[in-house]
Amino acid sequence: MKKDLYILGIETSCDETAASVVKNGTEIVSNVVASQIKSQKRFGGVVPEIASRHHVEQITLVIEEALQIAKLQPKDLDAVAVTEGPGLVGALLIGINAAKAFAFANQLPIVGVHHIAGHIYANQLIQPMEFPMLALIVSGGHTELVLMKEHGLFELIGETRDDAAGEAYDKVARVLGLSYPGGPEIDRLATESDGEVEFPRAWLEPESYDFSFSGLKSSVINYKHNLEQRGEHVNPHHVAAGFQASVVDVLTTKTVRAAQEFNVKQVIAAGGVAANKQLRTSLEAKFKELNIPFYVPPISLCTDNAAMIAAAGSSMFESGIRGTLSMNGRPGMELVSWNK
Amino acid sequence: MIWLGIDTANIPLSVAIVKDGEILIEENTSMAINHSLRAMPAIDEVFQKTGIAPSDINAIAVSEGPGSYTGVRIGVTIAKTLAWTLNKPLIGVSSLKALAANALYFNGLLCPIIDARRNNVYAGAYRFENGKLTAIIEDGHFSLGELIGKLKSFKYPVLFIGKDTSLHKDQLIDELADHAVFAPIQFNLPRASSLIHAAQQFEEKVDIHNFVPEYRRIAEAEANWLKAQEKGNDHG
Numbered sequence: 263m264k265k266d267l268y269i270l271g272i273e274t275s276c277d278e279t280a281a282s283v284v285k286n287g288t289e290i291v292s293n294v295v296a297s298q299i300k301s302q303k304r305f306g307g308v309v310p311e312i313a314s315r316h317h318v319e320q321i322t323l324v325i326e327e328a329l330q331i332a333k334l335q336p337k338d339l340d341a342v343a344v345t346e347g348p349g350l351v352g353a354l355l356i357g358i359n360a361a362k363a364f365a366f367a368n369q370l371p372i373v374g375v376h377h378i379a380g381h382i383y384a385n386q387l388i389q390p391m392e393f394p395m396l397a398l399i400v401s402g403g404h405t406e407l408v409l410m411k412e413h414g415l416f417e418l419i420g421e422t423r424d425d426a427a428g429e430a431y432d433k434v435a436r437v438l439g440l441s442y443p444g445g446p447e448i449d450r451l452a453t454e455s456d457g458e459v460e461f462p463r464a465w466l467e468p469e470s471y472d473f474s475f476s477g478l479k480s481s482v483i484n485y486k487h488n489l490e491q492r493g494e495h496v497n498p499h500h501v502a503a504g505f506q507a508s509v510v511d512v513l514t515t516k517t518v519r520a521a522q523e524f525n526v527k528q529v530i531a532a533g534g535v536a537a538n539k540q541l542r543t544s545l546e547a548k549f550k551e552l553n554i555p556f557y558v559p560p561i562s563l564c565t566d567n568a569a570m571i572a573a574a575g576s577s578m579f580e581s582g583i584r585g586t587l588s589m590n591g592r593p594g595m596e597l598v599s600w601n602k
Numbered sequence: 603m604i605w606l607g608i609d610t611a612n613i614p615l616s617v618a619i620v621k622d623g624e625i626l627i628e629e630n631t632s633m634a635i636n637h638s639l640r641a642m643p644a645i646d647e648v649f650q651k652t653g654i655a656p657s658d659i660n661a662i663a664v665s666e667g668p669g670s671y672t673g674v675r676i677g678v679t680i681a682k683t684l685a686w687t688l689n690k691p692l693i694g695v696s697s698l699k700a701l702a703a704n705a706l707y708f709n710g711l712l713c714p715i716i717d718a719r720r721n722n723v724y725a726g727a728y729r730f731e732n733g734k735l736t737a738i739i740e741d742g743h744f745s746l747g748e749l750i751g752k753l754k755s756f757k758y759p760v761l762f763i764g765k766d767t768s769l770h771k772d773q774l775i776d777e778l779a780d781h782a783v784f785a786p787i788q789f790n791l792p793r794a795s796s797l798i799h800a801a802q803q804f805e806e807k808v809d810i811h812n813f814v815p816e817y818r819r820i821a822e823a824e825a826n827w828l829k830a831q832e833k834g835n836d837h838g
Contacts, residue, residue: 311822
């Protein structure tokens with residue numbers, strides 16, 4: 263019988279300090295997240311230096327708690343998986359150096375994980391992955407369509423050319439005077455709205471799976487500006503609803519087209535924006551029509567967490583991938599297949 | 603008693619193992635290489651070369667800053683993670699005090715300096731009296747003019763320590779004349795052995811989980827936010 267595999271995951275790429283233990287790449291044993299949202303709210307967004315300072319305050323606490331909840335000692339672990347990139351470099355460095363020190367002291371191998379691979383593998387904590395699989399990753403830092411033909415084999419078929427979807431949400435929320443983070447607020451206003459402003463959709467070239475949200479953001483700003491110039495009232499509900507309808511329409515249409523073109527067996531959505539109700543409902547409805555299984559992990563696994571890093575790290579570990587003590591933060595790291 | 607010392611607060615990197623009052627190994631470099639590339643490999647190396655196992659050590663001393671924010675955090679993160687997982691006491695030492703500890707027996711003021719750009723410095727002033735380092739000017743972030751003003755109010759000669767003193771040497775001599783003395787090169791790099799010595803002699807162990815760097819400077823975003831709060835201009 264095969265021995266169980268226990269991986270400690272560590273994630274500090276943005277504003278969550280997280281640690282988790284995952285068994286066999288599929289089962290969450292513990293999942294601890296210390297969020298900085300209260301502190302960062304003061305600044306209306308994530309300030310990198312503040313994020314790094316908070317990570318140092320929290321890092322050993324979250325690792326300890328993850329081990330305590332798992333009722334495991336370091337010697338019971340098989341490896342440490344840590345987010346190597348992309349993300350805020352100063353923030354990444356806290357998780358990476360804690361992971362290296364922990365691995366060194368306990369003589370464990372270390373695995374550097376790509377943050378997006380983590381978001382994709384969050385899915386494996388819910389149900390087995392089936393290939394070919396299409397993943398839509400939407401968050402404050404990412405908007406990507408990734409095709410996977412098997413474990414550890416990634417093909418980036420589309421990505422944003424400017425703002426990430428979540429970034430556009432935050433910027434539009436700021437224009438509307440909503441509090442940070444803007445995504446959930448816009449989703450709420452849009453859901454309550456009794457009408458919507460018509461905003462453009464950025465389809466780009468007919469064949470393209472890329473995205474663009476900066477034009478939409480500018481349209482919202484211009485619309486508000488023009489109304490204010492004329493002394494007219496801006497209805498934030500209608501603006502939120504129109505903005506969200508545009509984002510959801512483009513994300514849904516391109517994801518559906520890709521799923522059909524590549525004949526996938528499974529579609530998943532991941533990342534903070536995947537928690538958006540309207541996006542979820544829209545994708546669910548379309549894929550139900552097409553009879554393609556569609557999954558979104560629960561919110562706690564959509565937003566940044568370390569369980570997803572441990573899940574991806576498990577697959578990498580089993581493929582023989584190992585990092586070194588000279589691992590550095592890689593803010594612009596590209597998603598590279600580990601199974602070639 | 604076996605100590606591990608780590609200093610990554612600024613460009614230099616220093617790692618040492620001191621056993622029963624003797625330096626077994628010390629690695630000092632001063633190259634502009636990211637500490638994340640070099641610090642853990644250097645720590646691994648000092649253990650490998652001495653044949654000491656990480657679990658054999660009795661205490662860890664780390665430079666707690668001030669200095670490069672990212673640099674300080676790398677050393678502090680490594681030290682606190684090692685101390686916590688190995689269950690060993692952790693002692694934090696000011697990066698300035700550690701430089702002062704390079705030149706303990708100077709009869710005057712010991713003034714370690716770390717450049718903080720735009721003619722600002724991190725600095726402090728210490729006296730070595732009765733076997734102890736006493737802060738005369740607390741560690742802080744000063745304009746060079748401000749620091750010189752403070753130093754002038756004392757009658758002592760001042761020994762400037764740290765590789766960054768060379769950046770300000772002319773102005774220091776202009777202002778302090780023959781009261782300004784400059785440390786020889788071998789005193790100018792932070793040394794993990796001095797750090798360990800200072801930790802043994804002058805410091806108490808810290809609460810590991812709550813241990814954070816001494817930045818000696820509030821983050822810019824936070825300073826702006828506080829200013830806005832004071833104005834009652836709270837857009838939160």
